[in-house]
Amino acid sequence: MPLFKALIPGVLLTFVVSLILGSSRTKGGWLEVHRITIEGIGFHWSWPLFLLTTGIAWGIFAMMD
Helix, strand or coil, rough: HHHHHHHHHHHHHHHHHHHHHCCCCCCCCHHHCCEEECCCCEEEEEEEHHHHHHHHHHHHHHHHH
16 A cells, blocks of 8 residues: 555656756756657656655655554
C-alpha cells in the first residue's frame, strides 16, 4: 500500500520540477527532461526523476506504517 501512496507525491514533484526545467529549455543533466505528448496534450517529463521521487516517498511511507 505505501507504493500506491507514494505515486501521488512522485508524480506531482516530477511534474513540477520537469515543468520548471523544461520551460527553461534545459535537459536537466541526468534527469533527461523531455517533452511528451499524450492525446494531444504536451508536457515535460523525466522518468529518472519520477522513479527517484517515488522511491523516496515509498521509503518514507513504509517507515510510517
